[in-house]
Amino acid sequence: MISSVKLGQRIRLAREKANLSQDQVAKHLGIHRPAVTLIESGKRKIDSLELLKFSYLVKEDVATFLQEEPTVYLKIYGNQGPKPLIVSLPATGKIVLAQENPVEFVRQAIQEKICAERLEEIDFELIAS
Numbered sequence: 001m002i003s004s005v006k007l008g009q010r011i012r013l014a015r016e017k018a019n020l021s022q023d024q025v026a027k028h029l030g031i032h033r034p035a036v037t038l039i040e041s042g043k044r045k046i047d048s049l050e051l052l053k054f055s056y057l058v059k060e061d062v063a064t065f066l067q068e069e070p071t072v073y074l075k076i077y078g079n080q081g082p083k084p085l086i087v088s089l090p091a092t093g094k095i096v097l098a099q100e101n102p103v104e105f106v107r108q109a110i111q112e113k114i115c116a117e118r119l120e121e122i123d124f125e126l127i128a129s
Contacts (some may be wrong), residue, residue: 005042010065011054012040014102018058051091 015025022036029036029050040043046054055062 002082003042004045007041007046008040011046012034014054014058014065015040020058025054025057029053 015022017105022033022040026033026036035044039046039050055065057089107112
C-alpha cells in the first residue's frame with residue numbers, strides 16, 4: 001500500500017498534467033479547495049469515491065494512483081511553449097539508469113505519447129515515480 005504523501009504527489013501531478021486548478025478539482029469533488037491542498041500534501045486522506053471522481057476528471061485509471069509500480073511523470077522543457085509539458089509514461093523496466101541511451105529512449109517514448117512530429121531539443125526531469 002502506498003503512503004498518503006505518495007498518493008498526494010501522484011494526485012497533484014495528474015492535476016497539473018490535466019491543466020486543472022485546485023479550485024476546479026475541489027468543485028468537481030464537492031469539497032473545499034483547502035481540502036485539495038491537504039490531499040496533495042498527504043495530510044488528508046482521499047476517500048474512494050473522491051479518488052474515483054478525480055480519476056474520471058483527469059482521465060486516468062484509478063489504478064494509476066494506487067499501484068505499487070507507478071507511472072513515471074516527466075516534466076519536459078522544449079519547443080512546446082513556455083509552460084513545461086507533464087507527461088506520464090508507464091514505469092516499465094525499460095526506463096532504467098543502466099540503459100545505453102536513456103535520453104533517446106525517453107525522447108522516443110515522449111514522441112509516441114504526445115504524437116509529436118519532432119522534438120528538436122528536449123530537456124526533461126523525473127518529477128515523481
